[in-house]
Amino acid sequence: MAFLISGLLPNGNFEMGPKRSDMKGTVVTNPHAIPKWEISGFVEYIKSGQNQGDMLLVVPEGAFAVRLGNEASIKQKVKVVKGMYYSLTFSAARTCAQEERLNVSVAGDWGVLPMQTLYSSSGWDSYAWAFRALYDVVEIVIHNPGIEEDPACGPLVDSVAMRALYPPRPTRVFVDNVIKNGDFEGGPYIIPNTTWGVLIPPFIEDDHSPLPGWMIESLKAVKYVDSDHFSVPSGKRAVELIAGKESAIAQVVRTVAGKRYSLTFSVGDANNACAGNLVVEAFAGKDTLKVPYNSAGKGGFKRAVLRFVATGNRTRIMFYSTFYTLRDDDFSSLCGPVLDDVRLLSIRNP
Template identity: 75%
Template sequence: MMLHRAALALLLCSAVHIAFAMTDGLLPNGNFEATPKASEMNGTQVLGRYAIPQWEISGFVEYIESGHKQGDMLLVVPEGAYAVRLGNEASIKQKLTVVKGMYYSITFSAARTCAQDERLNVSVTPDSGMLPIQTMYGSVGWDSYAWAFRALFEVVHLVIHNPGVEEDPACGPLIDSVAIKTLYPPRLTRDNLLKNRDFEEGPYVFPNTTWGVLIPPNIEDDHSPLPGWMVESLKAVKYIDSDHFSVPHGKRAVELVAGKESALAQVARTIPGKVYTLTFSVGDAGNGCVGSMVVEAFASRGTVKIPYESKGTGGYKRAVLRFTAAVERTRVVFLSTFYHTKTDGSLCGPVVDDVSLLSVRSPRALRR
């Protein structure tokens, strides 16, 4: 009986551990507020491989306090009092307990310092992705990025690595606020030929933040942090939430922040020769992005340009594109015709949301 109870207690402890590891939000010490011991520091440089609680480091890693100066440059810490800076070929790593076969998204904040062509390699074996961060989209000094993976093992290692080759080995990006979110990729239904039509399934958005999350360029749909959608462009698109922005439908939407260099796409199964109706919402995020906006939509040989006059205070309108499918797989693409910036110089643009693709024979499509 005692043995049975001990086994049951062990099982419950294991279940609690897994539940804790799977909770959406910051990773253990994901904001680096738990500090290294003074004996494992040399100025700002971290000396011990395991000096930062919950993390393993490699290479030249610095522990930066908010307000720290490097020459005339003030280093900006995205959240809280501390962040880490990755020098040339430096990395941080954390072991994650996950569910094999599930999809996950990593969200983290990064700030540029003094490098000219800053990039980050994010990986969970065997997947990896190179994220360019030389373009600053916001005006606060940093941006939040998302990257996704499918777990092939129950225990994986997340690595964020700076492949930089700067003359100054310390001249690398700041990393802060690393979080995880379980993704549940939507399946196709009879109501829509597109997956994740309203963008409700997506990466973790940090609470009490006003800059959204960037979905990096060249993201394919197999491991997209925005399930079902691809970013087929040189620049990122921005994932926004209704807590901090004006969203046409539901709680999430996408802002096209880089003109024609910021394109969102999905491939849908279609029947050649059949007519389809693509409907969607175009609006603004209520974030002070003012001007004459135009969203371009493409599907098969059909195109449409939807003008939207933004006052920067929120709002939207519905748009329609009818087209005849030419092939069995039709690529649906959205992009912004123009670049837009706010008064503070940060990039912004029109919002796309509530996307529907249906055959015109569908009663629902005819009602629209």
């Protein structure tokens, strides 16, 4: 059993497949037929380009993926560091039903990831989910709880990966930055050669967040993007607010009542044809600021600042996008402004 810090799980892309004797058509008949995995229920081994009725099934990475039918699951044991937080990343696509979802669980932690909203026109999205390792070896389970008329109806799953998350702390540049992970460099594993980033699902709290230090306080996901595939204002990683006011991130920080603070941050676009008038709304307690950004969809950013006086020893910092926006080159893909390099500094001499 391999010890994993960051990267694909063993056979996490399912390129090593079952023997023909362990299959009936596309259905895998032996629970241990897929190397490194154990399966249960109606699981299919899908080759890219395979037809399902009038639909062509496409695989995001490599040539193979699995499809989980009603109540089907895949699981694998992984060696970890007890007490450490990890983020699980995997790619998934709907194939039949609008209400498809996946249940992810690891040693007492679990979460249901809704797939009703498709954010990428490729048909695939990558999702992140975090957990704390309670043991030295954990079992990762991805389960389809769906109950469809067609038992084969269910999502495709591919590229299952993991990344260790380290506790975020306030940073010191020249002065103390109260915000934790304000540069978003700490976050989930982004699968190489995928161009759609990673979705961080809604209603994620900061103690189990794939984006350390941050909560997703919204009905829709936010997207985690990297500089290999997108324009990022600073460093290697940033967040794209892709679903208007339904796509929000927040952090509660320590402040001193009566003290003045300066919240600075970068607003830009990801160089993904997200053009038009983008607006990020920033909140610090009861103070707000709207930051317009006229995007050509080709990259770029600007800095903004919100100054406020703290009213208590805790202040809630939040960001969301004012508008829903679609990419100019793809009217079925949601997009939005990029947020990066968030800093909260006390002003000693206003």
